[in-house]
Amino acid sequence: MSSSVPAAAHPDGVPVGWRPQLIALDIDGTLLRWVEGAGSSEPEMTAPVREAIRRARAAGAHIVLASGRSPHGMTPIADALDLVGDGDEPLWIVASNGAVVFRYPPMDIVVEETFDASDAVRAVLAERPTARVAIEERGVGYRVSAPFPEGELWGDEIITDLDELVGEPVSRVIIRDPDASAEEFVELARRIGLHGTEYVVGWTAWLDLAPVGVSKASGLQYVADALGVDPADALAIGDGRNDLEMLAWAGRGVAMGQAVQVVLDAADDVTASVTDDGAAREIDRWFGEHA
Template sequence: MSAGLTTWRPRLIALDIDGTLLSWIEGQGTTYEEVPAAVRDAVRRAHDAGAHVVLASGRSPHGMVAVADLLDLPGMDPGDDGDPLWVVASNGAVVFRYPPLEVVHEETFDARPAVEAILREHPSVLVAVEERGVGYRVNRPFPVGELSGDMVITEVADLVADRVSRVIIRDPESTAEDFLDLARRLGLHGTDYVVGWTAWLDLAPVGVSKASGLAHVAAELGIDAADVLAIGDGRNDIEMLRWAGRGVAMGQAVEEVREAADAVTASVYDDGAALEISRWYP
């Protein structure tokens, strides 16, 4: 961030969900579906003061609306005067307004070559593609709690027969380091990828990230990246943290994420997002 920090105030606040708004359930690869009161109150203060609040997550659209509801912002209930939220889903591949859920921008790609390359090296992986409004089409069931909605068993060839916005690759028996090595070795030409906290690999269209999705929203709102505060904790937040005028990593983030940020706040277990937002909207 440039000089003049003391006079700066974000016009748009981009918030990751899992590990930022919601705390992790230790050892289970999922989060508590509850926004702490301190975080909810801080988000509400910023919103009421005129800041645009944008959720930005690797989750699919239908996996984000329940969290949007938890924030209980003006515009979230019928009859409210507020505008619908802008939401960046699927690591930037889908941008929508809510409520109601209205997709306004989507990026797709041919995932078949990358998925086939991964399966040649790692034939036991789980593969998932979003089935909007239903859940996911999967080659085999994922661990309980890792995907929202229903899981529809589908052959891999059918999963990637058409262009998609995102593909999830998962192996509960491997580690994040295993998947980082796999992705580097394969190169995964024609796609971008991000590895999560566990052996979870998201495949996306080239050039698509939370940053690109947020850039679309910012352009619609007439806001420069310099006026954006972004808060996140995962590797899929790195581009967003670098793009924003102020990028803040959560305290529990891995070093790679912390290095991409302008600052580090407290962990999700200590309401780090609330502490950062309250700095600008006390």
Template sequence: MSDWQPGLVALDIDGTLLKWVEGAGTTHEEIAPAVYDAVHRALDAGTHVVLASGRSPHGMTRIADLLDLHAGSNGQGARDRLWVVASNGAVVFRYPPMEVVHEETFDAGPAVQAILEHHPNALVAVEERGVGYRVNRHFPDGELTGEMTITDVEEIVAGPVSRVIIRDPNATADDFVALAEKLGLHGINYVVGWTAWLDLAPVGVNKASGLERVAEQLGLGAEHALAIGDGRNDIEMLQWVRRGVAMGQAIEEVRAAAHAVTETVYDDGVAVELDRWFGGGRG
């Protein structure tokens, strides 16, 4: 790979660009200077930088702003509008301004009801674009962005949705992994987060499918792409690209799926990896 340089860099947000708040299900919304500088060296080299997250679209634009992805490294000289992969690949949008160019939806009702039979006290949320989320009860502070509107579960999943979040603060990630395997969840994709957090999406939809759609629009393919992430929802993306890199604090399942492992998010692992390809004086 010594003569290779990525034409597209896909970056997860939470746990990759942003550091986790210890003991909480949220991250500090600030970009480390080393990471900011490394991303801008990639941009200055003409590489496309794409944010790819489980977050809903309105939770991603602020991160694009913090990184100044739509401006030159000196804050001037506008770049092309960004491509962003949101909701674990179910939504692809341009920014700024926000323009949804593709969205996958599905009927989540049966799967949600099956899960609630085993976890009757679970929290359920569906994005209400541009506002926040419709939820059956409030999620812990910091876990969702925007306003939370209390709504009956039946109404939340009454129509087609692009993504459903199910959260049980009294359960563990292992509980949800076992439940997903037990139920089979036919007809949908699912991914379990670092805690008892379950994302449901249409079958065949994940960060890799969203990134592939973006790459096609840019005239690029998997062979041109580098991706960095830390969660189970990054696995397909790390496997699809030519070089998939797991963050140092990622669980073994994610590390095993990657081609390489960088430093942890607390040690600016994104900067360490990008500096391999875009200078910066790191090894």
């Protein structure tokens, strides 16, 4: 955990009387269930998840969506939660694994970190020449070197020459190889080093590249500073390798039940799986009727 804990504490380590002031929520595999056999998630949250989040917001907790998705892939989730009414402050949202921080609605980009991804992309393609590359085209979709598997990207896919894709600084790069496994991509990334970038491998052979020092945790720290919230007073819930820094950053980091083992091992606690509304169960522990 990110802070010392008083002697009087619950068995799981949080101080007696602790209640999160900020709740950082991954989306795919946490709020949205994965589509079996596909690299995409279902389009809608279940009612228990939506209602638990709304109860927490009504009780005064700051809700912060934190995802590897691009900004335009996150706004529909914010819309579905319907947390912002007349007179309410816009939500803080951490997108692109921390490279973009924005307020919504309306969309107002507050932070965007960029980097030169060309060397890292070419190093991966030298090993996996059939892999596809994608760069966000904000408000439209993605510029891609070749089409991605159906349902894996949000918005339009604009076929673009590789030299043009990596010819200028970007906030995030996706490299996807449908012919490889996640384990092969983990080994590949370790072996070639990917110097000058941060990287994270998803559930499939999906590699996210980001600027050095950028993660969901760095984006959340910016939000917490703006809100005047200590990370020790934050709850974070996620299921993927790109959630590791976020779970370590928060005072209480909780893994979804179906998370990969490295995430389960790193978390302060484990809730039920996404198919059993694990995020709602964790949130209701602090904001439910019997909390």
